[in-house]
Amino acid sequence: xxxxxxxxxxxxxxxxxxxxxxxxxxxxxxxxxxxxxxxxxxxxxxxxxxxxxxxxxxxxxxxxxxxxxxxxxxxxxxxxxxxxxxxxxxxxxxxxxxxxxxxxxxxxxxxxxxxxx
Amino acid sequence: xxxxxxxxxxxxxxxxxxxxxxxxxxxxxxxxxxxxxxxxxxxxxxxxxxxxxxxxxxxxxxxxxxxxxxxxxxxxxxxxxxxxxxxxxxxxxxxxxxxxxxxxxxxxxxxxxx
Numbered sequence: 001x002x003x004x005x006x007x008x009x010x011x012x013x014x015x016x017x018x019x020x021x022x023x024x025x026x027x028x029x030x031x032x033x034x035x036x037x038x039x040x041x042x043x044x045x046x047x048x049x050x051x052x053x054x055x056x057x058x059x060x061x062x063x064x065x066x067x068x069x070x071x072x073x074x075x076x077x078x079x080x081x082x083x084x085x086x087x088x089x090x091x092x093x094x095x096x097x098x099x100x101x102x103x104x105x106x107x108x109x110x111x112x113x114x115x116x117x
Numbered sequence: 118x119x120x121x122x123x124x125x126x127x128x129x130x131x132x133x134x135x136x137x138x139x140x141x142x143x144x145x146x147x148x149x150x151x152x153x154x155x156x157x158x159x160x161x162x163x164x165x166x167x168x169x170x171x172x173x174x175x176x177x178x179x180x181x182x183x184x185x186x187x188x189x190x191x192x193x194x195x196x197x198x199x200x201x202x203x204x205x206x207x208x209x210x211x212x213x214x215x216x217x218x219x220x221x222x223x224x225x226x227x228x229x230x231x
Contacts, residue, residue: 009157035219045207045222091159093220103148103167103211105220106176109159 002027002096004108011113013082020067021077021111023092029053033095034075035105036066040088048090051075079113087115119143123208123223130198130230138193138226140208148211149191150175150220151183153204160207166191198230 003026013019025034036048051059051066059066067076079086092108124139142149147168152160152175162175166185180202182194191210195202205227209220 006159037219043205043225045209045220047219047221050219093160103218103220104162104165104173104175105150105211106162107152107160109157 002029002032002094002106004092004094004106006092006108006111008111009109011111013079013086013113013115015084015115015117016081018078018080019082019113021079021090021092021113023075023077023108025073025075025092025094027094027096029096031097034066034068035093035095036064036075036077037091037093037107038086038088039091039110045091049077082115084115084117087113089113121208121210121221121223123206123226125226126224127227128229130195130228132198132200132230134198135194135196136198137195138206138208138228139190140192140223141190142208142210142221143189144210144221145188146210146212146221147188149185150209150211151181151191151193152207152209153177153202154207154225155204163193163206200230202228203230204228 005024032053034051038046049061049064051068063080065078089110091110121142150165151163164183166172169188208223211220212218
């Protein structure tokens with residue numbers, strides 16, 4: 001079984017500041033993947049960044065980076081230079097596999113980020 | 118450039134009524150998923166289909182059935198709707214095999230059961 005925990009229901013950050021959203025996970029799989037998604041108030045789910053369990057370097061995508069600490073089983077999302085448009089719900093998710101080798105994805109409960117002007 | 122298309126976008130049902138939520142993807146993905154999203158609970162997996170011809174239960178399958186009609190389409194059926202099934206339902210698809218391919222989501226269906 002796999003589990004994702006996001007302990008911050010809500011966060012505030014000042015515009016142009018950096019913010020870290022926490023995510024811890026639990027799995028018995030040796031190979032797994034971690035995703036972050038953004039859900040604005042309009043409701044759609046937007047893929048942000050991916051980290052594979054065997055990737056040696058932390059993933060980065062523009063202003064998003066993933067602080068992956070495998071021994072601590074954490075995969076925190078760092079947003080640099082926050083913008084007003086970053087205000088949204090953020091979900092951490094983990095990819096496991098079923099017996100056929102196909103993806104099965106589990107989501108955390110999300111963190112609501114509000115960027116303050 | 119449709120991606121994942123869900124219909125309908127909104128629906129109101131009475132307790133005991135049945136309905137089917139439709140989902141289609143045009144990305145030739147192997148795997149498709151149905152989630153429900155409730156306040157404070159994130160997305161919970163109802164059913165998924167790893168590949169055409171297969172379906173598996175997720176975390177909260179009770180009260181639902183699914184059909185993987187072909188590679189493109191994956192429908193979710195509520196046989197006898199209950200107020201506890203009031204939620205936002207998302208369909209998603211992905212290439213399926215291990216790797217960094219993310220899931221692609223539809224825009225969701227807001228379902229209210231009275």
